[in-house]
Amino acid sequence: xxxxxxxxxxxxxxxxxxxxxxxxxxxxxxxxxxxxxxxxxxxxxxxxxxxxxxxxxxxxxxxxxxxxxxxxxxxxxxxxxxxxxxxxxxxxxxxxxxxxxxxxxxxxxxxxxxxxxxxxxxxxxxxxxxxxxxxxxxxxxxxxxxxxxxxxxxxxxxxxxxxxxxxxxxxxxxxxxxxxxxxxxxxxxxxxxxxxxxxxxxxxxxxxxxxxxxxxxxxxxxxxxxxxxxxxxxxxxxxxxxxxxxxxxxxxxxxxxxxxxxxxxxxxxxxxxxxxxxxxxxxxxxxxxxxxxxxxxxxxxxxxxxxxxxxxxxxxxxxxx
Amino acid sequence: xxxxxxxxxxxxxxxxxxxxxxxxxxxxxxxxxxxxxxxxxxxxxxxxxxxxxxxxxxxxxxxxxxxxxxxxxxxxxxxxxxxxxxxxxxxxxxxxxxxxxxxxxxxxxxxxxxxxxxxxxxxxxxxxxxxxxxxxxxxxxxxxxxxxxxxxxxxxxxxxxxxxxxxxxxxxxxxxxxxxxxxxxxxxxxxxxxxxxxxxxxxxxxxxxxxxxxxxxxxxxxxxxxxxxxxxxxxxxxxxxxxxxxxxxxxxxxxxxxxxxxxxxxxxxxxxxxxxxxxxxxxxxxxxxxxxxxxxxxxxxxxxxxxxxxxxxxxxxxxxxxxxxxxxxxxxxxxxxxxxxxxxxxxxxxxxxxxxxxxxxxxxxxxxxxxxxxxxxxxxxxxxxxxxxxxxxxxxxxxxxxxxxxxxxxxxxxxxxxxxxxxxxxxxxxxxxxxxxxxxxxxxxxxxxxxxxxxxxxxxxxxxxxxxxxxxxxxxxx
Numbered sequence: 001x002x003x004x005x006x007x008x009x010x011x012x013x014x015x016x017x018x019x020x021x022x023x024x025x026x027x028x029x030x031x032x033x034x035x036x037x038x039x040x041x042x043x044x045x046x047x048x049x050x051x052x053x054x055x056x057x058x059x060x061x062x063x064x065x066x067x068x069x070x071x072x073x074x075x076x077x078x079x080x081x082x083x084x085x086x087x088x089x090x091x092x093x094x095x096x097x098x099x100x101x102x103x104x105x106x107x108x109x110x111x112x113x114x115x116x117x118x119x120x121x122x123x124x125x126x127x128x129x130x131x132x133x134x135x136x137x138x139x140x141x142x143x144x145x146x147x148x149x150x151x152x153x154x155x156x157x158x159x160x161x162x163x164x165x166x167x168x169x170x171x172x173x174x175x176x177x178x179x180x181x182x183x184x185x186x187x188x189x190x191x192x193x194x195x196x197x198x199x200x201x202x203x204x205x206x207x208x209x210x211x212x213x214x215x216x217x218x219x220x221x222x223x224x225x226x227x228x229x230x231x232x233x234x235x236x237x238x239x240x241x242x243x244x245x246x247x248x249x250x251x252x253x254x255x256x257x258x259x260x261x262x263x264x265x266x267x268x269x270x271x272x273x274x275x276x277x278x279x280x281x282x283x284x285x286x287x288x289x290x291x292x293x294x295x296x297x298x299x300x301x302x303x304x305x306x307x308x309x310x311x312x313x314x315x316x317x318x319x320x321x
Numbered sequence: 322x323x324x325x326x327x328x329x330x331x332x333x334x335x336x337x338x339x340x341x342x343x344x345x346x347x348x349x350x351x352x353x354x355x356x357x358x359x360x361x362x363x364x365x366x367x368x369x370x371x372x373x374x375x376x377x378x379x380x381x382x383x384x385x386x387x388x389x390x391x392x393x394x395x396x397x398x399x400x401x402x403x404x405x406x407x408x409x410x411x412x413x414x415x416x417x418x419x420x421x422x423x424x425x426x427x428x429x430x431x432x433x434x435x436x437x438x439x440x441x442x443x444x445x446x447x448x449x450x451x452x453x454x455x456x457x458x459x460x461x462x463x464x465x466x467x468x469x470x471x472x473x474x475x476x477x478x479x480x481x482x483x484x485x486x487x488x489x490x491x492x493x494x495x496x497x498x499x500x501x502x503x504x505x506x507x508x509x510x511x512x513x514x515x516x517x518x519x520x521x522x523x524x525x526x527x528x529x530x531x532x533x534x535x536x537x538x539x540x541x542x543x544x545x546x547x548x549x550x551x552x553x554x555x556x557x558x559x560x561x562x563x564x565x566x567x568x569x570x571x572x573x574x575x576x577x578x579x580x581x582x583x584x585x586x587x588x589x590x591x592x593x594x595x596x597x598x599x600x601x602x603x604x605x606x607x608x609x610x611x612x613x614x615x616x617x618x619x620x621x622x623x624x625x626x627x628x629x630x631x632x633x634x635x636x637x638x639x640x641x642x643x644x645x646x647x648x649x650x651x652x653x654x655x656x657x658x659x660x661x662x663x664x665x666x667x668x669x670x671x672x673x674x675x676x677x678x679x680x681x682x683x684x685x686x687x688x689x690x691x692x693x694x695x696x697x698x699x700x701x702x703x704x705x706x707x708x709x710x711x712x713x714x715x716x717x718x719x720x721x722x723x724x725x726x727x728x729x730x731x732x733x734x735x736x737x738x739x740x741x742x743x744x745x746x747x748x749x750x751x752x753x754x755x756x757x758x759x760x761x762x763x764x765x766x767x768x769x770x771x772x773x774x775x776x777x778x779x780x781x782x783x784x785x786x787x788x789x790x791x792x793x794x795x796x797x798x799x
Contacts, residue, residue, distance in 0.1 A: 001508050148788040
């Protein structure tokens with residue numbers, strides 16, 4: 001019996017040690033590449049972060065001074081880790097455009113945080129940068145998948161990342177403008193009236209808390225935050241007003257500025273789907289956004305009103321055509 | 322509590338340590354511990370059905386005593402049929418009532434009579450088909466004077482509800498398991514190590530093979546109308562590996578777990594996909610159920626003795642009942658019928674016992690003839706599995722007609738390279754270990770310990786790599 005218990009214990013311990021060691025070794029190798037991944041050109045003093053909406057909307061090759069580091073399917077829980085690394089690697093960042101809509105603090109983001117697929121994609125990117133707090137959350141929410149991802153998968157996936165020697169390829173794995181030339185929009189959608197108004201009861205205190213952490217992080221590092229909402233097709237339904245969205249973040253954040261591009265009048269063939277622009281749409285939109293910045297948007301007092309006026313102007317111009 | 326869950330990974334060592342340290346040398350205490358843990362294990366599914374399990378145990382326990390005590394044949398028969406009737410009554414109510422009600426309403430509808438049938442809105446108690454069959458074999462064996470009734474209620478309860486076999490078998494016999502429960506058990510190092518190895522292999526089969534195949538299979542079966550013939554064929558083949566990995570993986574974990582407690586359970590699988598004919602397949606697939614039907618249904622009906630008509634009748638009865646045992650759906654019945662059609666010629670011409678030994682015994686490779694026979698048997702089995710997996714007979718027929726189309730000779734639109742690679746590795750290991758109880762039993766035994774441990778370590782790693790969201794075992798629904 002003693003021999004059996006001893007051997008079993010030795011095997012289990014050896015397995016756990018080996019798995020942990022291999023995970024840490026690869027995490028260390030990735031950490032070594034942190035500079036390659038997160039260091040941005042010095043002329044890029046503004047970053048855009050968020051999920052697939054800004055990732056597809058902002059073609060940063062057309063926007064001076066701005067780097068789009070958004071990533072598809074990324075929740076604030078992981079955006080926080082990304083922001084920490086970006087701040088650490090880039091002392092020259094002046095401001096950040098952060099995507100924020102009611103959905104981003106809703107329960108739908110649970111799967112983006114502790115769903116197995118999300119952990120495979122996001123947790124693996126930042127396992128080296130994670131804090132005990134992050135592990136505590138994931139362990140509480142989805143222990144089975146976390147252990148599977150942590151012990152079984154990180155090693156192989158990080159090895160793959162290490163193998164991605166080309167810095168551009170490695171960086172794009174972490175975020176960047178997402179080129180998508182497709183469109184699944186149907187002409188009949190124009191006639192559909194959808195009311196998908198997001199209800200306040202769907203808001204998750206967890207995800208709201210992650211956004212507040214993120215805002216605190218930027219505040220602590222003297223980085224100016226501009227909340228943004230990327231263009232959405234009207235079939236997404238009526239959206240919450242910027243005032244409501246800011247109001248929901250509490251007294252401390254009431255002075256935040258919100259640049260709402262929800263009503264940007266993109267044409268049908270400029271959308272990939274009702275929630276995302278395609279490359280055609282993003283091209284036009286990015287030129288428009290770049291012009292706004294060049295015209296000194298960020299220096300103006302009432303930025304939200306300037307954006308609204310510009311959107312109305314484009315709409316009128318399009319109507320006149 | 323699933324075998325492939327973290328809860329079980331904690332439950333098992335706790336019970337093991339209590340069993341061999343706290344209750345060591347005290348058989349009664351060991352059995353009480355096994356019983357309490359088994360009830361806890363079962364209650365983790367749904368504590369309400371624990372009462373049904375206990376009722377079933379009480380029924381068969383007292384029926385067994387009454388059968389033996391009865392003075393006349395008639396009285397014995399009364400107690401036997403009382404037990405059988407109530408057991409099958411529960412099974413029918415929970416498993417088959419809705420099927421019969423729906424089929425009856427459909428039949429009436431076909432005759433122009435619209436019937437609004439009342440159906441039971443109940444969930445199927447997990448393991449009911451398995452523990453009902455445990456109990457039935459026990460009372461039938463007492464009635465047939467094969468065994469004496471067990472008068473110790475704890476011992477009898479452990480026989481029915483021993484947690485490794487409680488929810489999905491193997492279906493044990495009192496003649497095999499009860500003597501082990503009554504006898505004092507000593508810890509055996511070699512057996513315990515063997516048990517762990519079998520658990521490891523079972524987890525590999527379930528998590529790496531079955532669950533990987535399941536993702537592709539679900540994708541193909543759920544959108545079968547849009548797939549090419551070759552993709553559908555691939556889906557059917559992968560389902561064959563999914564169900565084998567799933568169920569034989571479960572059985573391996575059950576057998577390995579029982580061995581840790583010094584108990585040997587009946588072998589349930591013996592490399593069925595290396596069979597050279599369907600009769601051999603059925604001697605190697607779900608052995609505990611096949612032999613149960615053989616002993617308690619087929620042989621009492623006359624078996625392969627008597628007129629040709631009787632032989633045909635018996636073969637069809639046993640396979641239809643076997644199909645029906647799996648579930649209340651016409652797809653299972655067709656699956657059973659199809660197997661009856663497959664096996665019937667060999668029963669009639671008495672070639673059904675031609676291949677009793679494992680294929681290519683003592684050789685590394687099979688002969689070309691053996692390989693052809695294996696492939697043919699596997700192909701027939703795969704066709705039958707399509708009915709087993711499909712939601713309806715119509716869907717299965719559509720699936721089959723989809724396979725046998727021109728697009729069968731195209732490249733499948735879904736090519737899961739990782740899954741195919743894993744299945745290939747799995748098949749190679751199974752082939753190399755086919756002369757043992759399970760593939761890993763003596764695999765790598767001659768290797769130096771560091772190499773052997775590295776192999777086990779790699780196994781654990783692969784299991785962890787593919788683990789995560791726990792998929793239920795297919796046979797829990799039966």
